[in-house]
Amino acid sequence: MPELPEVETVRRGLARWVTGRQIDTVEVLHPRAVRRHVAGAADFAAALPGRTVTDVHRRGKYLWLALDSDDAVIGHLGMSGQMLLTDASVPPGPHLRVRFTFTDGGPELRFVDQRTFGGLSLSPGGALLPPEIAHIAPDPFDPGYDPEFVVTALRKRRTGVKRALLDQTLISGVGNIYADESLWRAKLHGARASTELTRPGARRLLGHVTDVMAEALGHGGTSFDALYVNVNGESGYFDRSLAVYGREGLPCKRCGTPIRRESFMNRSSYSCPRCQPRPRRPSP
DNA sequence: CGCAGGCCCTGGTAGC
């Protein structure tokens, strides 16, 4: 499940292998992959040939290819999306959704997505920051990220801390995995009311968010020698060292208490019952 | 306006 570190790893791979190349052809193999492009798949495919990729940017879990036309191709990986750079001779897999070829005849770019939660769209004039994702807050690695502003906003939210962390309009890039990891480091249960956070407490939590994602990025962003941009941990180079996520019943790495799993927002939350006690009056 | 919950997808796996 790609969160910020995974998307940033993909961005770096794309920046290295696609920047400066001119698009030759675009083929949409599954309309759902471009459902955010209102004008439709044919329009998407027709608009891109001849354009050159000038840069690759990211905000939170979104990334976009900036084009020499000042437009942008926005991409979101969803849960299972991958950007693969593949020689044209490699036969397409079953989940190939969109294929880009380039005029240099080099490796093609394939958007592969099993569960089709991800997708691509064309953003007119969006090269610098697509208006479609202007509502997404800066992530901790964005020059525009202001932790004191987020501290203030977080403490104003009348909701649970975890729900607030997952709100991409407050701080972006945080998903279920890194939210749980950050809360474990901060010794906070996700159902704690965000209004109860002190300013220093909120600062500490946000510091953990930044740290845990920076560490994951350090683990994942190193091996880009191959012409292969992957977002799935399955490929091996994504060696996340997780303290709580997915560790139900295993000992807490701090106190040894078995990690618990709770259902929250129709997904799983992992925490240590001892380090992260449930609040008396839980917030959603 | 702020917040909460439903829905979209499909491969893998557990259970019967």
Add this chain to the structure above:
DNA sequence: TGCTACCAGGGCCTGC
């Protein structure tokens, strides 16, 4: 063995 049920979950949308 073959079926069903459930799980993974980010972001958009709707309704309160």
